[in-house]
Amino acid sequence: MSKPLLIANDLVKSFPVSGGGNQARFRAVDGVSLSVDRGKTLAVVGESGCGKSTVGSLLLRLQDADSGRILLDGEDALALDRAGLRRFRRRVQVVFQDPFASLDPRERIRDVLVRPMLLHGLCDRATALKRAAELMDAVGLSATQLERFPHQFSGGQRQRIAIARALSVQPDLIICDEPVSALDVSVQAQVVNLLQDLQRETGVAFIFISHDLAVVRHLAHDVAVMYAGRVVERAVTSELFGNPYHPYTRALLAAAPRIDVGAKGHALLAGEPPDPANPAPGCRFAGRCPHAQPSCTAGDQPPLSAVVPAHLSACVFARDLPPFAEAQSSAAHTPAALRVAAYRRARDREARSGDAEGPRT
Amino acid sequence: MSSAAASPSLLRRLIEDSRSAMGMALVAILVAAAIFGPMLSPYGPDTADFLATLAPPSSAHLLGTDDLGRDVLSRILAGARVSLLVAVASVGCALVVGVPIGLVAGYRGKRTDAVLMRCMDVLLAFPGILLALGIAAALGASLVNTIIAIAVINTPTIARVARAQAMLVSRLDYVKANRALGFGDMTIMLRCVLPNTLSPVLVQASLMLASSIITESYLSFLGLGVQPPTPTWGNMLKDAISFIDQATWLAWFPGAAIFLTVLGFNLFGDGLRDRLDPRD
Amino acid sequence: MKMLLSRILSIIPVLFGLCVLSFMLLAMIPGDPVTAMLGLDADPQAAAALRTKFALGQPLPIRFISWFGHLLTGDLGRSIQTGRPVLNMVLTALIPTMELGLVALIVSLLIAIPAGVISASKRNSIADYSVSLISLAGLSLPSFWLAILLILFLSIRLQIFPSSGYVPFLEDPVAAIQHIALPGITLGVAMAAATMRMTRAAMLDVLNTDYIRTARAKGLPRRGVIWRHALRNALIPVTTLVGLQLGQLMGGVVVTETVFAWPGIGKLTVDAIFARDFPVVQGAILASAVLFVVINLITDLLYATLDPRLRRRL
Numbered sequence: 023m024s025k026p027l028l029i030a031n032d033l034v035k036s037f038p039v040s041g042g043g044n045q046a047r048f049r050a051v052d053g054v055s056l057s058v059d060r061g062k063t064l065a066v067v068g069e070s071g072c073g074k075s076t077v078g079s080l081l082l083r084l085q086d087a088d089s090g091r092i093l094l095d096g097e098d099a100l101a102l103d104r105a106g107l108r109r110f111r112r113r114v115q116v117v118f119q120d121p122f123a124s125l126d127p128r129e130r131i132r133d134v135l136v137r138p139m140l141l142h143g144l145c146d147r148a149t150a151l152k153r154a155a156e157l158m159d160a161v162g163l164s165a166t167q168l169e170r171f172p173h174q175f176s177g178g179q180r181q182r183i184a185i186a187r188a189l190s191v192q193p194d195l196i197i198c199d200e201p202v203s204a205l206d207v208s209v210q211a212q213v214v215n216l217l218q219d220l221q222r223e224t225g226v227a228f229i230f231i232s233h234d235l236a237v238v239r240h241l242a243h244d245v246a247v248m249y250a251g252r253v254v255e256r257a258v259t260s261e262l263f264g265n266p267y268h269p270y271t272r273a274l275l276a277a278a279p280r281i282d283v284g285a286k287g288h289a290l291l292a293g294e295p296p297d298p299a300n301p302a303p304g305c306r307f308a309g310r311c312p313h314a315q316p317s318c319t320a321g322d323q324p325p326l327s328a329v330v331p332a333h334l335s336a337c338v339f340a341r342d343l344p345p346f347a348e349a350q351s352s353a354a355h356t357p358a359a360l361r362v363a364a365y366r367r368a369r370d371r372e373a374r375s376g377d378a379e380g381p382r383t
Numbered sequence: 384m385s386s387a388a389a390s391p392s393l394l395r396r397l398i399e400d401s402r403s404a405m406g407m408a409l410v411a412i413l414v415a416a417a418i419f420g421p422m423l424s425p426y427g428p429d430t431a432d433f434l435a436t437l438a439p440p441s442s443a444h445l446l447g448t449d450d451l452g453r454d455v456l457s458r459i460l461a462g463a464r465v466s467l468l469v470a471v472a473s474v475g476c477a478l479v480v481g482v483p484i485g486l487v488a489g490y491r492g493k494r495t496d497a498v499l500m501r502c503m504d505v506l507l508a509f510p511g512i513l514l515a516l517g518i519a520a521a522l523g524a525s526l527v528n529t530i531i532a533i534a535v536i537n538t539p540t541i542a543r544v545a546r547a548q549a550m551l552v553s554r555l556d557y558v559k560a561n562r563a564l565g566f567g568d569m570t571i572m573l574r575c576v577l578p579n580t581l582s583p584v585l586v587q588a589s590l591m592l593a594s595s596i597i598t599e600s601y602l603s604f605l606g607l608g609v610q611p612p613t614p615t616w617g618n619m620l621k622d623a624i625s626f627i628d629q630a631t632w633l634a635w636f637p638g639a640a641i642f643l644t645v646l647g648f649n650l651f652g653d654g655l656r657d658r659l660d661p662r663d
Numbered sequence: 664m665k666m667l668l669s670r671i672l673s674i675i676p677v678l679f680g681l682c683v684l685s686f687m688l689l690a691m692i693p694g695d696p697v698t699a700m701l702g703l704d705a706d707p708q709a710a711a712a713l714r715t716k717f718a719l720g721q722p723l724p725i726r727f728i729s730w731f732g733h734l735l736t737g738d739l740g741r742s743i744q745t746g747r748p749v750l751n752m753v754l755t756a757l758i759p760t761m762e763l764g765l766v767a768l769i770v771s772l773l774i775a776i777p778a779g780v781i782s783a784s785k786r787n788s789i790a791d792y793s794v795s796l797i798s799l800a801g802l803s804l805p806s807f808w809l810a811i812l813l814i815l816f817l818s819i820r821l822q823i824f825p826s827s828g829y830v831p832f833l834e835d836p837v838a839a840i841q842h843i844a845l846p847g848i849t850l851g852v853a854m855a856a857a858t859m860r861m862t863r864a865a866m867l868d869v870l871n872t873d874y875i876r877t878a879r880a881k882g883l884p885r886r887g888v889i890w891r892h893a894l895r896n897a898l899i900p901v902t903t904l905v906g907l908q909l910g911q912l913m914g915g916v917v918v919t920e921t922v923f924a925w926p927g928i929g930k931l932t933v934d935a936i937f938a939r940d941f942p943v944v945q946g947a948i949l950a951s952a953v954l955f956v957v958i959n960l961i962t963d964l965l966y967a968t969l970d971p972r973l974r975r976r977l
Contacts, residue, residue: 082563111565124556128578138564184560191564505680510955512914513932513948517688520936520944597805601914604807605921605933620807624922627811628819638808646803653799 025096026057027227028114028195033080033090035073049301050076051087052251055326056229058195058244061221063228065242065259067235067274073251074231078199081229082116083107094194112142115188119200121180125172131158131183132168135190142191157186160223162216178209182216189220195227202237211361214241215369235274239263240362247271250306253326257333266346267335269311305336313343403654409647417467420460428461428614429453437630447632449622455632458614459640465526465615466644470595472530474588477537482577482584484538485545489580490553490572500546503539511536515598519607529608533595544587548580586655593648600641616641667964674960678953682734685949686727689941739949740942742935749946752931757950759829760916760927763850766843767912770851771858778855779862794859801856806915810849810922817845827924846923853915913951928954 033054036047050073058064066074079085081092083099092099099110118124125134135154139145145153155165161182172180181201188196198217202210214237217228232238238245238259245262247255247270255268266272302309304319311318318324318338329340337343425445426432432452440447446455488499506514518532552558553576561571602608603617611618616637623633716729733739739749782794818826824844832839917929924930928951935943 084559084562108565111563114563116560116563118556118560120556124560126557126561126575126579138566141565187560187564501676501680505677505684508677508681508956509684509952510913512917513951513955514684516917516932516936517685517944517948518691520941520948521688521691522693598914600805601807601918604805604918607933607936617807620805620811624811627815631815634808634811634815638805638811641805641808642800642803645805646800649799649803 027060027095028081028229029055029057029091029093030077030081031055031091031093033077033092034088035076035080035085036088049251051080052323054090054248054251054253056246056253058227058229060194060227061225062243063221063230063241065230065232065238065245066248067232067238067245068248069233069274072248074248075199077248078116078197078229078231082114082197083110108142112191113194115191115193115196117181117184117188117196117198117201120204121177121184124184125180127172129172130168131170131172134172134183134187135168138187138190144191153190154186157189160189160220161186162212176209178205178213181205181213185213185216185220189224189226192224193226195229197229197231199231200233201230203232203234207361210237211365214362215365217241235263237362240366247274250301252306252323252336253334254307254336255334256326261333264346265333267329267333267340267343268337269313269343270307272343272346273310273312305338313339315339400654400657403651406647406650406652406654409643410651413463413467413644413647416460416463418464420463424454424457424460426454426457428458429612430457437626439630440632446636447630449619449630449633450626455619455636458619459616459636462614462616462619462637462640463644465609465613466596466599469526469530469533469599469609469615470592473533473595473599474537474591476530476534477541477591478584478588480534481538481541482545482580485542485547485584486549486572486577486580488542489546489549489551490568490576492550492553496546499542503542506535506539507543511594511598512601515602516605516607519602524602524607524610526609526613529599529602532602533598536598537591537595540591541584541587545580545584548583549576552576552579589655590648590652593645593652596641596648597645670963671960674956677956681949681952681956682731683727685945685952686730688948689945690723690726692941739946742943743940744935744938744943749942752943753928753946753950756926756928756931756947757954758831759925760920760929762832762843763846763916763919763925763927766847767850767854770847771854774851774855775858776862778859780866782859783863783866791863794863798856798859798863801852801859804853804856806849806853807918807922809852810845810919813845813849814922827922829924829926846919846925849919849923850912850915854912913955 033051034049035051036049039048052073054073054077056064056066056077066077068074076085080087080090083092087100094110094113102110132151132154135157136147136150139150139153140147144150154168158165158168163179163182163186167175172183175183185196185201201217202213205213217230218241220226221228228241230238230242242259245255245257245259246253247262247268249270255262255266255271257267262271263275266275302319304317304321305311305314305324308314308318324336324338326334326336329335430453432448432454434452435444435448436450436452438444438448438452444454444456446459448454449458484499484503488496514536515529515532518535519528522528522531558571558575561575566574599608599615600617600620603615604621606618606621608617609615611622619637620634620641623630623637626633716733721729737750739753741748742752745752778794778798782791785791814826817823825842826845828842830838830842913929916927917933919925920927920929921933928947932944932947932951935941935947
């Protein structure tokens with residue numbers, strides 16, 4: 023696809039800091055730009071507190087950015103009137119992290135799925151009920167369960183329902199905010215594969231927010247790595263995993279716990295995380311960077327720029343980093359990653375033909 | 384989060400706790416008296432028998448008669464009805480006004496919250512009885528005005544409880560998900576936030592029934608609440624003072640009625656509070 | 664110091680809110696405000712003068728500003744009945760109320776603290792349960808009923824105390840004590856009930872802390888531990904509660920003063936309401952509310968001084 027479905031430019035969102043006086047504000051999102059193409063998946067990865075969830079919130083317009091632009095199919099999403107906002111909401115949907123908090127405990131699943139369709143006037147009630155049954159099938163549940171309440175389902179099942187709810191309005195883009203982080207490892211694999219299948223069937227795009235690089239590897243076409251409110255690296259998945267051009271990405275890849283050697287600890291992520299209210303000059307990661315130079319802690323933050331075409335990094339010394347061996351990365355060997363890979367292999371064996379559009383591994 | 388599933392066992396546990404069981408029994412007696420009283424009472428509450436004024440308790444008049452020959456037992460039963468009516472009506476009004484205020488404040492937050500809660504705080508800062516006295520002074524003393532006055536006293540607390548719960552619920556993902564789905568604020572407040580806010584509010588309301596009965600009795604005792612000839616335990620005690628050494632039964636029975644009723648509510652409320660927040 | 668100042672200043676908006684509320688209460692009265700302030704047989708000239716002085720013909724916000732301005736200069740109007748300035752009447756009435764409050768406080772503390780301490784230290788014993796029950800009964804007891812019963816037994820039957828009236832302490836201490844006894848006990852018992860429970864709860868909290876358990880483990884005698892360490896810490900929330908009680912007990916104050924013909928602010932309010940003497944009603948209610956808020960503030964500050972953890976912040 024030539025023109026991206028969603029473009030976000032230079033989003034900024036700050037919050038007041040308590041106890042810091044009237045003026046102190048902390049920039050949760052500090053100039054983030056992203057884009058995602060139709061039918062593709064962009065992963066936004068980073069440790070907790072880096073601002074990725076806030077970015078999701080901004081893209082959903084659940085919160086309003088202090089500055090920046092969001093364009094959906096070229097249309098300015100921040101300057102919408104009520105009707106326009108409603109249309110926007112139909113096109114951009116969400117799946118949240120906590121399966122136990124994302125469904126109203128007092129609503130039957132049937133209503134959870136049907137009401138959004140009726141709200142947007144997509145069809146009449148009878149058709150909506152039929153579609154709800156189809157959605158349940160599509161996410162691997164049964165239409166007979168429509169009459170039940172959320173507490174009667176397991177965590178993984180509730181996430182499937184949340185996905186079905188997001189799909190009910192036939193969106194163009196679903197923002198998944200850590201959708202599998204709260205699930206068992208075995209269930210994680212199922213849900214990730216479900217998302218992939220749904221993408222293939224419906225052509226919906228995903229922005230997949232996660233702290234787990236391994237999960238993302240099998241699902242995403244592009245990856246953006248965030249640190250302290252900024253995007254520090256951006257590339258196609260295989261490029262990012264094969265040849266990361268930012269020390270933080272490398273640290274993330276090396277720090278993922280391996281199934282064979284156990285948790286590696288955070289040896290590579292030692293040092294002080296930055297104080298969000300009083301950012302130091304220069305690169306925010308410098309304090310924990312094994313390759314930091316004196317010039318890294320002076321001046322403005324390094325901009326995100328292309329190291330090679332379509333591979334952006336915010337490290338000034340990107341090109342000078344030592345070569346990165348795949349073996350250093352444990353990300354391929356986490357339990358989650360292995361399960362997802364096994365699932366995919368088993369499923370791909372079945373659906374061998376006509377499978378032209380899948381994310382590269 | 385939702386206590387709907389917890390309610391059956393809560394009820395059972397409440398019954399098992401002897402304190403709250405006793406409390407519920409007393410309250411049940413009150414309600415029974417209120418509902419069936421007029422049918423069971425031997426005389427009308429206003430029926431005056433000038434031949435039997437200030438008669439001590441006897442077989443004809445189980446609790447004696449007052450200075451106009453009216454049967455004390457019948458008046459106490461009628462008084463139960465008034466007390467319950469005032470309590471339920473005033474708490475009901477407080478719910479009708481207070482819950483929306485708390486809901487909107489908790490959901491919207493920021494400035495709306497600040498403004499609304501400021502108003503509630505001012506009302507709360509005013510000692511309850513004084514407010515009731517003021518309203519009685521301004522509007523005059525009557526049954527309706529008493530209900531209004533007590534409702535005004537109760538509203539800020541209900542609003543605060545509703546607000547606290549609404550704030551919690553509004554932060555939950557399913558509310559965010561509904562916003563992302565495109566539902567309007569009003570729909571979300573009514574369908575999502577309100578049903579999940581009601582539990583603590585209703586608990587608070589039931590605890591307020593007791594204080595409403597007390598406040599009404601205070602107002603009526605002062606002569607600023609429900610007016611004679613409508614009997615209410617408070618104004619019966621007021622009349623009793625003039626005859627205190629001649630006819631002590633006039634003071635014993637209405638006072639005991641108030642005492643037992645409030646005790647019942649307090650026992651029940653204590654049990655409820657303990658079950659919901661056990662710290663002992 | 665800054666905290667102290669900001670806490671004190673924080674009641675200003677509350678006080679202002681109280682004024683607004685008091686003003687609105689009177690503004691709610693149906694009918695002509697002049698009648699409300701002067702009574703029905705008002706002299707037409709006086710009525711006209713009043714209308715100008717208090718801007719009675721103007722819309723509400725202007726009337727409020729005028730009223731508030733007069734309030735700030737100490738002019739609360741004049742009583743319809745006696746013609747005396749309301750401010751004087753209110754200030755005169757505050758003294759008996761304070762006396763009553765003080766006596767009630769002493770009575771309640773004398774009852775509640777030992778009871779609370781004993782029930783906390785002998786937890787789940789018979790003593791504990793009876794204290795719990797007694798305090799619950801005390802809370803449920805309407806104070807006017809207690810007042811009537813006390814009058815019946817101690818005043819009429821046993822003739823120990825007078826059933827009404829007030830004697831200033833400085834005039835005749837013995838008579839003063841005799842007169843303040845029954846009202847003081849009535850009010851004190853009501854306060855004691857709640858204070859008892861609070862003391863018990865606070866003591867339980869403190870007794871369970873590691874600090875106390877350490878002291879016990881060190882072998883300090885149980886009595887000493889309870890009375891010196893635990894009680895001191897438990898007194899902190901109790902102090903707050905006492906302050907709150909003084910406010911909550913407004914109802915008790917009003918009713919007690921009425922039953923015992925005690926010339927305090929509660930009786931002033933009620934009498935004025937019956938006499939339709941609205942300036943006095945407004946002044947008395949406002950004064951009581953302000954008193955309540957101020958007492959709460961003092962209690963807060965006291966609480967902060969007592970609790971060494973908070974004192975640093977002051």
